[in-house]
Amino acid sequence: MSDEQPHLPPLIAVVGPTAVGKTATAIALAQAFDGEIVSADSRQLYIGMxxxxxxxxxxxxxxxxHHLIDILTPDxxxxLADFQDRAYAAIADITARGxxxxxxxxxGLYVRAVLEGYRIPRVPPNPEFRRAMEALAAREGAQALYTRLQALDPEAAANIDPRNVRRVIRALEVIEATGEPFSAQQGREPPPYDILRIGLTMPRDALYARxxxxxxxxxxxxxxxxxxxxxxxxxxPETSDAMKSLGYPEVVAYVRGEITDENEVLRLIGRSTRRFIRQQYGWFRLDDPRIHWFDVQQQPREAITAFVAQWLARRSPPSPPPRQ
Known part of the structure; x- marks a missing residue:
């Protein structure tokens, strides 16, 4: 189902794992319905990547x-708060122009921050604190950071994957800056849009091959x-978080001569990509009733376009009765 608020302006989300074909589908929808695309990809923000x-x-x-592409340098x-603000501004601008x-x-975190209206602490990054926490994780392991977060804010820790070091550090950073639990500064306030979620998927083996x-x-x-x-x-990767993006550390290692076999680099990137796909299916669950899933191997793109057309038509107010 959508969020079913037809009195609100429409917002369509196209989500799914990497390599499934979101870009081509979104472009087709934008062309069919006079739309514009707001990118919710944390890597496509960066110029030169x-x-x-x-x-x-x-x-x-x-x-x-497209909006929110090529807006930052890799350093x-x-x-998350910055992205949410920029995304809301872009969506409002698109809507205002009809x-x-x-x-x-x-x-996933970007998409949910926008669609679910996360209330995010406005605490700027603290590079010195982050370096200290990264050094601690490197020295004692990611679990050491997570244990610290559990002691300071067990509620926040319960909602963060212990392996997601960046999110654990961010929670600790907010606690350090504000003196308050990270969880107490969060909440949700859905944005003022009628939201339709379109999910793209395909059998896992086929997706891995793709x-x-x-x-x-x-x-x-x-x-x-x-x-x-x-x-x-x-x-x-040592100087830029952007260069820790999927695949880039392996290619950097190849450029430096630390890995000399091209096929080995591709194998390592493929392994990381499959792990990332599994994480994405954790964010975008196939059993989430809010998401309308389309198997792109079984259902042509025209089926998605027709579904969106029907949804938009249902939102349209009824025509006034003819004058007598």
Whole structure:
């Protein structure tokens, strides 16, 4: 079901795992319904990180206007609160111009922050604190950070994966800055939109094969040269959180000569990608009743377009009776 508030302006979300075809589907919907796309991909924010993030090509961006792509350099950071603010501003702008906003991406936390209206503590990043916590995790393991969070804020800890070091550090950072539990500063206030969630999926083995093929295609399209340019500009996994994005550390290792076998790099990236896909299915659950799932192998894109058309038509107010 959608959020079923037809008196509110529409917002369509297209979600699902990496490599399933969200970009092509979103562009088709944008073209069919005079829409614009708001990217909810935490990696496509960064200038110069094009191939390895499967960023929409210039041709794709010309086919449908995209927002929140290429807005940061790799040494900059985007907090969840910053992203939410920018996404809401873009959606409001699209709506005000009479067009249909489409929130599209596989970064689950970004999508849910927008659609569910997370109330997020406005605490700026503290690089020194983060470095200290990262050093602690490197020295004593991620569990040491998680144990600290459990002691300070057990409610927050219960809702964070212990393996997600960045989220654990962020919770500790907020507690350090405010002196209050992270959980006490959170809540939800859904945005003023009638929301339709479209999920794209396919059988897991087929999706893994598709992801492997895309990794190979990105490699052949010049991913190594892209990473060489980024490293030459001073962006590395040690200096930039953006360069810790999926696949980039492995390509950096290849550029540095730490891995010399191309097939080994691709195997490692494929392994990381499959792990990431499993995480995405944790964010976007197939049993979530709010998401209308489409198996893209079984259901053509036209079926999704027809479904959206029906949903939009149901939202339309009835025509006034003819004058007597």
């Amino acid at each position: 094009d191939i390895g993030t499967a960023k929409p090509t210039p041709e794709e961006q010309a086919a449908a206007r 900059q950071q985007m907090t 067009k249909l906003p489409l929130l599209v991406g596989g970064t 992801a492997d093929a895309r990794i190979r295609a990105m490699w052949e399209a010049g991913w190594v040269d892209e990473v060489r340019r980024l490293v030459a500009a001073g962006y590395t």
